[in-house]
Amino acid sequence: MTLVPIDPAELEVVRRTGRDLHGHEVEPITDAEGGSQLRCCLARSRAGEGLLLLSHAPLGVDRPWREVGPVFVHAHPCPTTYEDGTVPVWLDEGPRVLRAYDASGAMRYGVNRIVAAGEGVEAALAEVLADPDVVEVHVRNLLAQCFIARAVRAGRP
Structure with a gap:
């Protein structure tokens, strides 16, 4: 992932x-x-x-x-770049919503989930991406619902 x-x-x-x-x-x-x-x-x-x-x-x-x-x-190019394959520790600091999408861009409601603070966003993402119909998952803040990051299977753009 x-x-x-x-x-x-x-x-x-x-x-x-x-x-x-x-x-x-x-x-x-x-x-x-x-x-x-x-x-x-x-x-x-x-x-x-x-x-x-x-x-x-x-x-x-x-x-x-x-x-x-x-x-x-x-505001300017990032002083550091994201290390591919890592999940930032701070993602577990608050509750998150995981929204799953298939290859056509349709939401896969049945596998969407809420991850409580400290519950383990990385493991939850792996579970959602285990569904063969899911090609990407959007991680969002629970309260504000703002987008944080896209998760895809390793090797997929």
Whole structure:
């Protein structure tokens, strides 16, 4: 299983133009306290770090399940890159929603699940991805429902 951050090519366009791929102006933010969940490198921000708030649609196909929502990313290219195959420890710090999708982009409601804080997001993702019809799973915050990362089987884009 691999977590997939937002594509750096998408973020390069956003940073260069000041607009997300949905035409919205991005909002520059200084994260005074740090700790924001970053979708560009799957890290947490540091105090005083410059971020951008932008709209992002994690589902790559144009289907009714494709949602656009707010995410935080580094304002400049990430100081570190996500290590492929790792699951950040902070994903277990809060309750998460796992939303499963098939190859057509349709949601697989029967395997969606909530993972309580500390219950083990990595193991839950492996269980959901064990369903042969599931090709990707979106990890979201439970309360705000905002997107965190896409999970796919190892070796799949």
